[in-house]
Amino acid sequence: MKLEMICTGEEVLSGQIVDTNAAWFANVMMEHGIEVQRRVTLGDRLEDLIAVFQERSLHADIILVNGGLGPTSDDLSAEAMAKAKGEPLVENAEWRAKMEAWFSRNNREMPASNLKQALLPESAVMVDNPVGTACGFRVKLNRAWLYFTPGVPFELKHMVQEQFLPFIKQEFGLDAKVALNKLLTLGHGESTLADKLEALELPAGITIGYRSSMPHIEIKLFARGDKAIALLPRVTNHVRQVLGTAVVAENRATLAEEIHHRLLNSGLSLSLAESCTGGMLTSQLVAFPGSSSYLHQGLVTYSNESKVRILGVQPSTLDDHGAVSIATVEEMAMGARAILDSDYALATSGIAGPDGGTEEKPVGTVAIALATKGGCYSQMIQLPRRSRELVRSLSSAVAYDMLRRELLGEAVIVDYSSIGRFAK
Amino acid sequence: MKLEMICTGEEVLSGQIVDTNAAWFANVMMEHGIEVQRRVTLGDRLEDLIAVFQERSLHADIILVNGGLGPTSDDLSAEAMAKAKGEPLVENAEWRAKMEAWFSRNNREMPASNLKQALLPESAVMVDNPVGTACGFRVKLNRAWLYFTPGVPFELKHMVQEQFLPFIKQEFGLDAKVALNKLLTLGHGESTLADKLEALELPAGITIGYRSSMPHIEIKLFARGDKAIALLPRVTNHVRQVLGTAVVAENRATLAEEIHHRLLNSGLSLSLAESCTGGMLTSQLVAFPGSSSYLHQGLVTYSNESKVRILGVQPSTLDDHGAVSIATVEEMAMGARAILDSDYALATSGIAGPDGGTEEKPVGTVAIALATKGGCYSQMIQLPRRSRELVRSLSSAVAYDMLRRELLGEAVIVDYSSIGRFAK
Numbered sequence: 001m002k003l004e005m006i007c008t009g010e011e012v013l014s015g016q017i018v019d020t021n022a023a024w025f026a027n028v029m030m031e032h033g034i035e036v037q038r039r040v041t042l043g044d045r046l047e048d049l050i051a052v053f054q055e056r057s058l059h060a061d062i063i064l065v066n067g068g069l070g071p072t073s074d075d076l077s078a079e080a081m082a083k084a085k086g087e088p089l090v091e092n093a094e095w096r097a098k099m100e101a102w103f104s105r106n107n108r109e110m111p112a113s114n115l116k117q118a119l120l121p122e123s124a125v126m127v128d129n130p131v132g133t134a135c136g137f138r139v140k141l142n143r144a145w146l147y148f149t150p151g152v153p154f155e156l157k158h159m160v161q162e163q164f165l166p167f168i169k170q171e172f173g174l175d176a177k178v179a180l181n182k183l184l185t186l187g188h189g190e191s192t193l194a195d196k197l198e199a200l201e202l203p204a205g206i207t208i209g210y211r212s213s214m215p216h217i218e219i220k221l222f223a224r225g226d227k228a229i230a231l232l233p234r235v236t237n238h239v240r241q242v243l244g245t246a247v248v249a250e251n252r253a254t255l256a257e258e259i260h261h262r263l264l265n266s267g268l269s270l271s272l273a274e275s276c277t278g279g280m281l282t283s284q285l286v287a288f289p290g291s292s293s294y295l296h297q298g299l300v301t302y303s304n305e306s307k308v309r310i311l312g313v314q315p316s317t318l319d320d321h322g323a324v325s326i327a328t329v330e331e332m333a334m335g336a337r338a339i340l341d342s343d344y345a346l347a348t349s350g351i352a353g354p355d356g357g358t359e360e361k362p363v364g365t366v367a368i369a370l371a372t373k374g375g376c377y378s379q380m381i382q383l384p385r386r387s388r389e390l391v392r393s394l395s396s397a398v399a400y401d402m403l404r405r406e407l408l409g410e411a412v413i414v415d416y417s418s419i420g421r422f423a424k
Numbered sequence: 425m426k427l428e429m430i431c432t433g434e435e436v437l438s439g440q441i442v443d444t445n446a447a448w449f450a451n452v453m454m455e456h457g458i459e460v461q462r463r464v465t466l467g468d469r470l471e472d473l474i475a476v477f478q479e480r481s482l483h484a485d486i487i488l489v490n491g492g493l494g495p496t497s498d499d500l501s502a503e504a505m506a507k508a509k510g511e512p513l514v515e516n517a518e519w520r521a522k523m524e525a526w527f528s529r530n531n532r533e534m535p536a537s538n539l540k541q542a543l544l545p546e547s548a549v550m551v552d553n554p555v556g557t558a559c560g561f562r563v564k565l566n567r568a569w570l571y572f573t574p575g576v577p578f579e580l581k582h583m584v585q586e587q588f589l590p591f592i593k594q595e596f597g598l599d600a601k602v603a604l605n606k607l608l609t610l611g612h613g614e615s616t617l618a619d620k621l622e623a624l625e626l627p628a629g630i631t632i633g634y635r636s637s638m639p640h641i642e643i644k645l646f647a648r649g650d651k652a653i654a655l656l657p658r659v660t661n662h663v664r665q666v667l668g669t670a671v672v673a674e675n676r677a678t679l680a681e682e683i684h685h686r687l688l689n690s691g692l693s694l695s696l697a698e699s700c701t702g703g704m705l706t707s708q709l710v711a712f713p714g715s716s717s718y719l720h721q722g723l724v725t726y727s728n729e730s731k732v733r734i735l736g737v738q739p740s741t742l743d744d745h746g747a748v749s750i751a752t753v754e755e756m757a758m759g760a761r762a763i764l765d766s767d768y769a770l771a772t773s774g775i776a777g778p779d780g781g782t783e784e785k786p787v788g789t790v791a792i793a794l795a796t797k798g799g800c801y802s803q804m805i806q807l808p809r810r811s812r813e814l815v816r817s818l819s820s821a822v823a824y825d826m827l828r829r830e831l832l833g834e835a836v837i838v839d840y841s842s843i844g845r846f847a848k
Contacts, residue, residue: 011635013450013460013461013462013463014450014451014454014459014460015446015447015448015449015450015451015452015453015454015460018442018443018444018447019442019443019446019447020442022439022443022465023439023442023443024439025439026437026438026439027438027439028439030438030439035438035467036437036438036439037437037466037467037472038437038464038465038466038472038476039437039464039465039466040462040463040464040465041446041462041463041464041465042461042462042463043459043461048461048462052462211435272724276710277710278706278707278709278710278711278715278722279703279704279705279706279707279710279722279724280703280707280710281703282702282703282706282707282724282726283702283703283704283706283707283724285702286700286701286702286703286704286724286726286776286816287702287812287813287816289776289777289778289779289812291702291726292726292727295726295727296726296727296729296730297723297724297725297726297727297730297734298702298703298723298724298726299721299722299723299724299734300696300703300706300710300721300722300723300724301721302706302710302715302716302719302720302721302722303716303719303720303721303764305720305764306720306721306763306764309763309764310721310723310734310763339730339733339734340727340729340730340733352710352713353713354713355713388711388713389711392710392711
């Protein structure tokens with residue numbers, strides 16, 4: 001089965017919006033073991049759309065067309081498809097009734113422009129859209145099914161999951177079951193990880209992929225078929241063993257997500273004291289609903305005065321050791337923890353760059369501490385030649401990894417091959 | 425001149441990375457008045473690459489090809505181009521010497537695999553890449569120039585700005601000068617803005633575009649030709665007048681960027697007290713180097729206890745009015761300002777959702793205050809039916825807009841047609 005995608009819309013082609021629909025769709029297909037083989041992106045010119053529908057229908061078996069189903073004059077997908085096949089547009093009575101019911105439920109009269117959304121090519125099979133007014137449909141032309149979906153991301157996702165996937169599985173007999181495990185790693189480059197996993201003999205049907213998702217590398221373990229799926233947990237464990245401390249989470253997108261799930265409903269509480277990470281630690285947790293159940297506070301004490309006044313750092317500590325030092329960051333963490341007697345506190349202080357470095361403490365030097373009720377752990381890492389953004393996101397990840405290891409009862413400080421560390 | 429783009433690489437096609445290069449390139453071209461007419465994205469299969477080079481070279485005048493110039497076996501762009509044209513790959517002595525010099529400057533021996541990067545199709549014209557080891561080149565096939573660029577974003581951008589743009593301007597005689605002004609707006613929908621600007625009579629050569637960049641809508645005023653460019657400042661002023669308070673910045677990507685530039689080197693200082701925005705206000709400023717010169721602290725007092733202990737909010741205020749109230753947020757702002765006697769402090773407290781709303785204060789209710797040395801301004805806004813992310817980013821933008829207006833000596837609180845407000 002040869003799958004292609006056609007993305008329409010001036011705003012996508014002209015770069016006014018980044019095409020996240022395309023990446024999302026390809027990624028979902030991959031997770032079902034299906035490869036998108038080509039993607040064509042074009043604007044809202046009728047003759048271009050007609051030409052590309054005709055051309056690609058000669059090469060592909062199924063083409064997901066995204067966008068151009070709205071009510072305005074630049075939404076041309078249905079008209080172009082009708083012209084490409086040489087058939088008229090016909091009003092779909094079922095969809096018109098659905099739209100009218102939707103507007104009347106919302107006490108609004110349906111604008112005349114919406115009527116256009118019920119006009120489908122004569123041979124089209126309607127595809128329901130329970131979450132919007134854009135009607136999906138599919139048309140057979142030459143070798144291909146062209147499958148039309150709305151540009152609104154939420155509506156696209158719904159239609160792909162609920163209808164497109166079942167359709168292609170049935171139409172093309174894709175009953176091969178697949179499963180995916182994702183391991184999030186921290187502090188090791190892709191080639192380092194690959195070198196370690198190269199020697200692994202994988203059972204038939206299991207493949208390994210890598211995805212850079214800074215500051216992490218994600219390892220994807222993909223199993224196709226019942227036999228491979230049954231072996232996936234064992235292979236996953238084996239990979240975890242081989243990689244040791246490099247793996248920091250399983251089936252999570254970020255370490256903040258892992259921390260959120262470990263702290264939620266745990267009864268444990270956390271305070272944060274940030275300098276160079278500047279609110280990144282805090283805002284990553286606040287992004288999750290329910291974080292208020294464990295997060296006491298996140299104090300971005302950006303100035304030295306603020307470190308003294310808010311966290312109780314001793315002025316002499318700042319004078320003797322500097323703001324970016326083990327001594328300061330430990331006092332920051334202990335101070336933040338003590339305010340509300342939180343179970344844990346994390347603190348960061350560093351030089352994010354691009355300026356502000358010294359010979360002794362160059363740009364990319366970051367001190368990180370974890371305070372618990374029993375004591376304090378700290379380290380000073382080196383992140384040379386990284387952007388300001390990456391210094392901040394790597395430091396945040398290392399801080400969360402320290403807390404994660406503490407929560408698991410493991411050694412809090414570990415070596416990362418791609419992250420340097422100052423001797424204490 | 426018909427311009428197309430071909431993006432190569434499994435990681436782009438399969439959605440493992442979102443193709444920001446494509447959006448960036450199309451956007452830059454637009455700003456130079458040139459439209460990308462079609463974009464084809466495909467993986468690393470040699471026969472697919474050959475076929476698409478041959479096919480599109482029949483339709484376009486110039487094709488920017490991105491990716492596939494690296495040293496590994498899946499980098500196939502040069503080989504595919506040579507095969508598409510039916511000519512051999514030939515080592516480019518100049519590029520080989522450049523690579524060898526680069527490695528020797530870095531005290532490293534050049535790996536054999538890099539030699540591949542000096543192999544270009546026989547008829548290719550080399551395009552210098554001063555910032556990487558991937559050599560650019562261009563080849564004429566059929567009607568088109570195919571222009572090969574590296575996939576690394578930084579290298580692509582350099583090559584497009586320094587070499588691709590001058591080349592197409594010379595080759596296709598594009599000497600039409602263009603200029604662009606961007607107005608950032610807040611709190612009004614695209615249709616509301618468009619309705620107001622519809623009646624505007626624009627001089628020939630000036631066009632208006634809209635770009636959604638949540639929580640903002642950006643208005644692009646595009647002038648083509650000397651005469652239009654000369655009129656652009658006047659048209660920009662006219663648009664600002666028509667839109668009144670809707671315009672919050674000119675040629676800035678975000679309000680945080682505007683605030684950063686207004687505070688940097690101003691001698692003024694700022695403290696932040698955040699609850700529902702949860703570090704978003706703070707981290708948006710810390711993202712800019714130099715923010716330490718004016719940002720005293722950002723205190724994310726997520727729990728009530730923290731509001732009391734850190735900011736000095738009265739427990740009775742929380743009891744009588746609740747955490748999400750004008751009274752509480754004013755005490756938060758005044759408390760944050762007083763700690764280090766900052767010139768200004770902003771405070772937010774709200775219900776970001778998806779849960780936690782009440783009948784009186786539904787999800788999307790956010791109280792915002794600005795404290796100055798002279799007093800305090802506050803408002804309570806309503807953002808129903810927005811995601812948690814959007815409640816947080818809209819609240820952050822409104823807070824920064826209050827500070828911006830204060831810095832300009834304008835009325836601090838204004839009406840936004842798409843943002844509701846509780847009566848005080």
